[in-house]
Amino acid sequence: MPSRLIVSRELADLLKLLAHCDRLRLIEELRLGEKDVTSLAVALQLPATRVSQHLALLRAHRLVEERRDGRSHFYRLAHAHLADWILDALPFVDIRKRLGEADHIDTALALWGVPDPNSTH
Amino acid sequence: MPSRLIVSRELADLLKLLAHCDRLRLIEELRLGEKDVTSLAVALQLPATRVSQHLALLRAHRLVEERRDGRSHFYRLAHAHLADWILDALPFVDIRKRLGEADHIDTALALWGVPDPNSTH
DNA sequence: TGCAAGTCTGCGACAATTTGCAGGCTTTGG
DNA sequence: CCAAAGCCTGCAAATTGTCGCAGACTTGCA
Structure with a gap:
């Protein structure tokens, strides 16, 4: 019956992923719809490299989804109400x-x- | 207007605090009511020192409250529905x-x- | 008063995260 | 085909978090 342990570990991984100022801002920035990396970098006043690294993490855990159009990469939330849950x-x-x-x-x-x-x- | 930045930092601090397997288990263990350190240590199969350290962190951020009775320290959730929010x-x-x-x-x-x-x- | 149970804090080694930089990949436009 | 725009990944230094141990503190009891 290590079920509780397993679930706790999953949840801790998720929270660890969210427990960063920049990533939270990214998620809130995506609340109203998809945006590309450059737009996000401008909006958050961060170097694009950093934004990209954070998005890679969020993507690896399936919290955001990517769509490529030309040379731009657009990201959107995989779960529409993730941003709401965070503000709760x-x-x-x-x-x-x-x-x-x-x-x-x-x-x-x-x-x-x-x-x-x-x-x- | 650094408001969003400020709120993001506060939220990140909170999530960082919660982003640990042991601490999540502690919070879920306190879901149904207060418990003392030894009980928690037994329930989670952890050394009491570690439980105490985690509780100190949670206490510093006002997520749990302490009540002393004899030589036992009882802890309870400061926000009753924190555990529910986590499971959400x-x-x-x-x-x-x-x-x-x-x-x-x-x-x-x-x-x-x-x-x-x-x-x- | 003395001792043991229960808990807390400080400290040091170890582990994980963060961040900038250098370089690479793909697409667009000439 | 070439160059630039847009983005991604790998790497290493610096920061931050974790965990066990030793010692201290308070309370209950003899």
């Missing part, structure tokens, strides 16, 4: 860090196209 | 790995007290 983790973020930055989070959610659950209008 | 990630696990282990996952979910969504009876 926000309530678990240590509150101390949010002090003085609380509205940054709402702003960020808005920037990512997520309706603000605290807003009543 | 199972659909994102690379399917290749699940081949030949598919029923391990259902078994594990059952062991963790989660109703099997694939079962209709």
Whole structure:
């Protein structure tokens, strides 16, 4: 009955893959649809090589899918609601860090196209 | 507008914290209520020192809370549905790995007290 | 007071990740 | 066919994370 152990290892691998600032931003960037490497690099202000390396990791674990058109490589999320699941983790973020930055989070959610659950209008 | 960057970093820190087999098992072990360090060590078949170190990390990020009774330290989840959120990630696990282990996952979910969504009876 | 159970922290060796750079592959356009 | 654009991979240095061990701390009990 090493089932729990096996599942835990799978989950840990998945979380390890997601536990990087750049990769999270990539996933959120793909929330609304596919983009090519250069666009992603520009959007995230990162060297294209790094973006490519991160995408290779995500691709190896089947979290993103690739489509080639000409010399551009377009990526999209393999699971449409992965980005949603990630944002669901926000309530678990240590509150101390949010002090003085609380509205940054709402702003960020808005920037990512997520309706603000605290807003009543 | 570095808001997205800030939120991504917070989330990455959180995921990094969760991205470890032992810590995930600890969290799932605490799903149904508080337990002391020795019980956890026995349940997970790990040296108590290691369990303590992992718990210290989780505590530092406010994911678990401590209660001392006598010489035992009891831990409980700070967010009751953290364990549920983690299991929600199972659909994102690379399917290749699940081949030949598919029923391990259902078994594990059952062991963790989660109703099997694939079962209709 | 003294000792043992239960747990925590600091430290050092080992292992895994990250990151930039150099070079290679494929496609487009001349 | 050649050159440039766009992207990928391999490699090595630097950073970060892991894990066991030794020692310290607190509590319960004699």
